[in-house]
Amino acid sequence: MPVFTEYSASSRDLRVLPSFAPPLPRLAPTPRVEGGDAQYEVIVVGAGPAGLMLELLLARYGLSDESLLCIDSKASTLKSGQADGLQPRTLETLKSLGLVDEILTEGCQMWQVAFWNPSQDKAKIIERTSLVPDVAVPARYPHEVTIHQGRIERILETDLLRYSKRGVQRNTNLLDVKIDEEGDPDYPVVAELESEGCRRKVRTKYLVGADGAHSVVRRAMGLRLEGESLDHIWGVIDLIVDTDFPDIRRRCAIHSPAGSVMVIPRERVATGDYLTRLYVQVPGDYKPSSDRRTDGNSSGPAPGDARARRSQVTDKTIFEHAAAAFKPYYIRPKTEGAVDWWAAYQIGQRVTDRFSVKDSKGVNRIFIVGDACHTHSPKAGQGMNVSMMDSCNLAWKLAYRINGLIPTSMNSAQDAVLDTYQTERQTIAQQLIEFDKAFSSMFSGKIGATEDGVQGLTHEEFLQVFSQGNGFTSGCGIEYPDSVAVDRSINGSKNPITGTDYLSGLLRPGRRVLNVRVIRHADGCPRDLQDDFPSTGRFRILCLTSSDLLDKEATSAKTLTALGEIITNFPPSIIEQVVIHPRLSRSFMWHDIPYEVKKYSEMSFYSGHEIEDVYATYGVDPSRGALAVIRPDGYVGTIAELADVTRVDTFLSSLIVSRRVRT
Amino acid sequence: MPVFTEYSASSRDLRVLPSFAPPLPRLAPTPRVEGGDAQYEVIVVGAGPAGLMLELLLARYGLSDESLLCIDSKASTLKSGQADGLQPRTLETLKSLGLVDEILTEGCQMWQVAFWNPSQDKAKIIERTSLVPDVAVPARYPHEVTIHQGRIERILETDLLRYSKRGVQRNTNLLDVKIDEEGDPDYPVVAELESEGCRRKVRTKYLVGADGAHSVVRRAMGLRLEGESLDHIWGVIDLIVDTDFPDIRRRCAIHSPAGSVMVIPRERVATGDYLTRLYVQVPGDYKPSSDRRTDGNSSGPAPGDARARRSQVTDKTIFEHAAAAFKPYYIRPKTEGAVDWWAAYQIGQRVTDRFSVKDSKGVNRIFIVGDACHTHSPKAGQGMNVSMMDSCNLAWKLAYRINGLIPTSMNSAQDAVLDTYQTERQTIAQQLIEFDKAFSSMFSGKIGATEDGVQGLTHEEFLQVFSQGNGFTSGCGIEYPDSVAVDRSINGSKNPITGTDYLSGLLRPGRRVLNVRVIRHADGCPRDLQDDFPSTGRFRILCLTSSDLLDKEATSAKTLTALGEIITNFPPSIIEQVVIHPRLSRSFMWHDIPYEVKKYSEMSFYSGHEIEDVYATYGVDPSRGALAVIRPDGYVGTIAELADVTRVDTFLSSLIVSRRVRT
Structure with a gap:
């Protein structure tokens, strides 16, 4: 094609880049720029999945680096371990951000759950009693995806850097936060930050604590994680296995006479091998300690013998118990160095009774999201999902408020729209805790006739809890209560x-x-x-x-x-x-x-x-x-x-x- | 989840990055590193879609920056205009590289073609006579995608930078290339390069010209683009339109009494508007100049009155003719500055008879891919596709040769595996030219009874050419001939x-x-x-x-x-x-x-x-x-x-x- 004449408009650079989300209109005055970084409209504390999701949404809605600051105490995104499960509703949300493709393609799609239980045939020891779809409710992606949490963080952070030049300000700790309306009523939140030994005070209109189970924000707000702690000790290990167990690439609930294991197949890694996560019960007596309220802020030792047992857990113990539960099948690390990460933990379910704190005019000023307001056992694969969804719920309400898009009558005196963050997400957190209690307790119990002749949980009971919880665990069945943002009054x-x-x-x-x-x-x-x-x-x-x-x-x-x-x-x-x-x-x-x-x-x-x-x-x-x-x-x-x-x-x-x- | 003990393996950074393609094994000795950049194993000339695809594949196969160099005379990727169509087979190939997601999500998926022809009802002037699927053959993606060529280049180049630190060496021209076996028989190709005024000679084992219709490599190899040139003049324009034409978001072939227009819907841009490409016939007599062989190397003026007519084409003329053909519907640029790019061109179909040149031992040393070996009209949306597919065909053969993976008996004396690049892709180029001749000629002709009473092409004839060509134009129906790499002898x-x-x-x-x-x-x-x-x-x-x-x-x-x-x-x-x-x-x-x-x-x-x-x-x-x-x-x-x-x-x-x- 010998082109003769050619014209092209001056600046079409955007045509070659991935599409950008359009910013929201802003009716409120542009934020004052005071020079330096003395003042922001929102500070997000913590750059895990919840914090990054909130920061990314606010940046996409149009808040600039002058308006928005995200800090994290860590030097980089997570390298291994922690959460790995994405639920169908989370996948839908990531799709709505244009961020789901890599996750769907390179994560491990979990479509099925296999239930293994004691066999009547003593030689077999265990056998597969059911194979059911992992997701039983209608959803755009009718499966879960497992993939390393650090990878999710990297995907969110890479996208954030398209909207924010600064990105996450790392190696920065929040020391304290309080509301001080005397100093500057428009920027009433005062945060004390520390970076590489330097302390400074920063004012902001709003602050969100996405700083995890040991949240400094939660402590500063005077809120407590309340709930139960069970004495079951579990080990979790991520590794590349060598096994002849037939369902190693399926999510499995194994209830063997020698203990319980949950198998979570994981993504393929650079070597071409596939990771596997195992949750392994470390045997011991069942001693419920319900009604004992503990403060999740403390990272000190748990009381009682659970503590002693937990201190003895190593990757070797975890693997010994796993190997016993997998019998007659063998399972071992594929090679030296095949273990990515391991940890021992105790099951606990806790939630704070409030998710935000107001100033004297009734305006919500400080919020907590994610693990800062709810902790629970990891086996239902909920943590990272519920945490990111907290942020999705809060982000638009906060952006509308900051941009002056919420009607004046709704402002200050009755902060109705932002109030719905608490009413909507606290409801879900409470449901999460309830489900997790039922699921974890049953999972920790034994199934079938045990050696001492006591009849345990039936497989059918366990399967029922699993299935009934599917609307909730998939994230697709949750329903927010009535509020200014949910009107169910038509009848x-x-x-x-x-x-x-x-x-x-x-x-x-x-x-x-x-x-x-x-x-x-x-x-x-x-x-x-x-x-x-x-x-x-x-x-x-x-x-x-x-x-x-x-x-x-x-x-x-x-x-x-x-x-x-x-x-x-x-x-x-x-x-x-x-x-x-x-x-x-x-x-x-x-x-x-x-x-x-x-x-x-x-x-x-x-x-x-x-x-x-x-x-x-x-x-x-x-x-x-x-x-x-x-x-x-x-x-x-x-x-x-x-x-x-x-x-x-x-x-x-x-x-x-x-x-x-x-x- | 209060984690008690936690262990994580030292280096798991790869776990957070997108997956990398595994390099091919290398049996041949590692290439000599001479210091500086005096010598490479492959030099790719040109970083359009064909050159980038080749460079990316070779880098993914494991050729390092010491082994592989890609140069381009331009300072950056394309900003506007040129190719915009991706065929189903190209989409499959991009998927096989993990690069299709952004294209599918943000490009314009073309699922249907509407045919508009003169109406019997004089008041209507034109009417839609058929609406057919754009892709009629089985394919993973049963549609085309239109998206700016510069965006494809950016996607390829971004991925290249994961495998190559250098990426494309820009602002660098190839001045000449020749085979000199005396100097160094292992690196017999000598390329003379020029960057910012500096000339230097570089030796390489292989060189590939992906340097477009005016290829320096082709000229240096002494090859000529041979074929026909038709006198039809067409204008092409990319813009955001305002129109009441009902099918503006469908691919349309409009044959109006006032001329022919092809509508190509395009991707959404940052403003939220959607681009449209129009191919508009600039009226004139049909004067076939077949058998007149022209040298595509020359960028000089085309002979005859076509030249005079072409020089008069501007975006205004293009738009005037388009407006006439759209009647009774209106069409205009949506706003001032809504035009992205326009060009005027003459239809020509040319192909070189050889796609590679051998050294004295019969080893293929210099290759050409893409527009360097075949040019044709743009309306069938083939150019960028056939060009990238040339590279996909050549890349693995070249990498196998370089890595010493091809059996010795196949080496030097009879370069059978690399010979198949020529036999396979020249066959396809020839088919492309034949199809394009038929399609372009018919598209430039008139349909239905014209005003002077001469019966033109029937709609059915046009539709038949379109449908029969679908296996070819989709890229899904092509078949390579017999060779060492295609054995069809079973019967x-x-x-x-x-x-x-x-x-x-x-x-x-x-x-x-x-x-x-x-x-x-x-x-x-x-x-x-x-x-x-x-x-x-x-x-x-x-x-x-x-x-x-x-x-x-x-x-x-x-x-x-x-x-x-x-x-x-x-x-x-x-x-x-x-x-x-x-x-x-x-x-x-x-x-x-x-x-x-x-x-x-x-x-x-x-x-x-x-x-x-x-x-x-x-x-x-x-x-x-x-x-x-x-x-x-x-x-x-x-x-x-x-x-x-x-x-x-x-x-x-x-x-x-x-x-x-x-x-």
Whole structure:
């Protein structure tokens, strides 16, 4: 192709880079820049998965390095050990950030769980009694992924560096934090930081403690992790194994006469080998110490004989107990140096009763997220997930507050939107603790007839706890309680959603929108609807038109016109619109439907019946249609009848400044 | 989780990084390091898509910065314009490199083509006469993706920097290249380079010209692009449009009474807008100048009135003609500055008769890839694809040669393996030219009754050329001719493949392996089989066992044992094994099947009947089974009956040094 004349516009560099998330509009004044680093709008303490997720979301929403600081006491991301499991809902969230691909491709996808129990045949010792799907609820990714926590941190941090020049300020400790409204009421939080021997005080509007189980922020806030501690001792070890156990690449719950082991298959490493994580019970008596309240802030020794036993645990002990439980199969480290990491721990479930602290005007100023507010046993693979989800819940609320997007009536006096962080996430943390108690206790118990003749837990009981917990452990079944951000008040005949099996996808305020596959009108492209709910901080109106869409005088058309007016009443770009239509009486082009569909939803207007029956999945009658408001974190805020745009407007206006209020 | 004791192995940094491709084993001596940069094993000239792909593959295969140099005269990757289309086979190849995710997510997926033609209804002027799938052949990604070429280059270069510290040496020109066997017979190629005014001579074993349509390498080799040039003038423009044309987000072929336009929807850009590319015919008489041979090396003016017309083309003229062809719909740039890039060009199809030059011993020393050996019109979206595929074809052959992996008998005297680069890719280039001639001529012609009453091309004729070309244009239907690397000699009753519809997936030497979905035995994970053929330079034996797998005395078991011996006869890691089984008489565990399956294929052993019927797709009778050798580029090398491991061994031994030959 001999090109003759060629022209190219001056600056198109962005065309070659990965897409950037668009910042939120800002109505509040730009933050004062005082020079140096005396003052920020948000300080995030801790750069584990929870802290990095919060920092990344706030940076993507548009907070600059002058506004936002993330510190961490460590010198780098984690190199080995700790968390390794990502749940389906977390994968959906990472997808909404464009960060899931490497994880799906290079992590270990866990699709199945095998249950091994004592065999009636003494020669066999143990046998596989069940093989069930690891994830039993509808989800975009119907499996877990295991991958080293340090890799998740690296993925988050790499992306953060696209939005922040500074990234994480490392080797920096928080020494203390307090609220001091006298000094500067706009920046009432005072944090004392220490970097390489230098101490300094920094003021900020908000501070978030993502500083783990031994959180300095939590201690400074005067909050305590409260709950139970069980005496079971467990060892955990990450290594490359050599074994003839047939299910080593499946998640396994092994209850052998010699003890319990959980097998977690892990990702492939550079040598081409695959890692395996083993949770191994270190035998001993079952001595519940419930109601003994302990302060998780203390890293001192645990009382009693558990402490003595724990101090004796080494990688060798862990492996000896594992080898006994795997019999008649052999299991050993593949080579010298095949062990990546190991640790011994005691099961404990604790949660703080508050997740935030307010100033004297009732404004939430200091928050805790992740392990700082809840700790539990690792075997359900929840920790890293619930922690990152805390941040996803908090991030948009904090950004809206800082950017002046929350209506004034909601400010200071009653900090209703930010209050929902506590009400929503504390509910989930409490459920996590309850589930973990049941799961851990049962897992630590013996299954089948034990040698002393006492009948233990049945396999069926264990399987039932596992299955019932799946909605929760997958992250796909959680439901936030009523609040200004979750309106479940629609009832009876006004409710356009039929059915109650919310786990299967029915639209329900407080629950996430299940992914469905749809065909886009504009280009015939099959799409995942969740891709229209990216984590860019926007609210979306999801309009499921009724089958009258082609009648310009009918409800669908009137609603679309009215929704167009609502969208323009809010700050630019903050409300997006997604439109789905059911099977219609004839094929159509853009000019056959209301102008507002193309204007607001040219690339988010779909046929909802060609790949799967979206209306059935969402519980919507195609002859009635429905409206839903989807929050920036992908959870349904409210539901309305197709004609009831007022309900949508009212809900949005309670969360976002609208032009009518502003003028 | 209060961790008590914790241990972690010293260096696990790799655990947090994206996975690296494993280097190929090297039997040849390590290259001499002369200090400075006087000498390399390979020099790649040009860092467009073809050059970057070659450089990246060689770096991934293990060639170090001391062995490998890539130069480019430009200061950076492309900023705008030029190629934008990725075909299904190219997407499969990018997936095999782990580089497809960003392209799939952020590029524009083109699923449909709309054909617009003159309407019988004079008021409508034009109407949509057909809407067909853009890709009509089975493929892992059944669509094209359009995305800016500069972004592809950036993705390749970013990945290159994981394997090469130097990356591309920019601002460096090749002035001349020649073969000089007197000076140093091991490094017989002498390249004269110029960087920022400094000239220097560098010796290399091999040099590859990926330096585009005006290739210096081609000229220095004395090769000429030969072929036809047509007088049609076309304009191409990338911009953000404002239009009421209903199919602006679909690929469209518009044949209007006022001229022809091709619409190529493009990716979303940072503003949230979507780019569109328009190919617009600049009207004029059809004056074929076939048989006039032109030298593509010359960038001088084209003869005749085409030149005069071309010089008058500007973005305004292009847009005027587009606007006329879109009538009655309006189309205009959305805003001032909405035009990214435009160019005017003449259609020409040219190809060189040789793709490489040999030294006096018959060893291929200098190669050309991409536009340097073939140019054609851009509208079929082939250029960037065929060019990158040239590199994928050459890379493994060159790396095997350099690493001493090709049997000695194949060396120097008859350079059979490297000869196949020319025989395989020149065949494809010739087919590309033929297709492009037919497609471009028809596209430039008018459809339907023209105003002067002459009957033009029918829509059906055009559609037929489009559809028949789909196997070729998708890249999924190409077939390499017979050679040492493609053995199609198996025939009649010995051929385990039934059928001839190779486009639908039947295993066929010379064609790529179609992706199929399978369930992995080890973990129950549903997988894409193509993921077991990553572009890591390895050969794979694909063993489709017969239904006798569970009988340890039967053919499947004997074959698997024999294949294990073959694998160990070749250099370590160079042969991988993928095993699929059909529906069997009962469920089984590892100990029920030959030991070699777990030993060589623990994570690449699949059930081939649970998701789709792999045996039917590949044309294999489950009661017979089959063997295939898959080359490092994903193409089938040979096919054999399940019991005929000798055929597999013979084929592999002709390409790779085996221990039996070495000892």
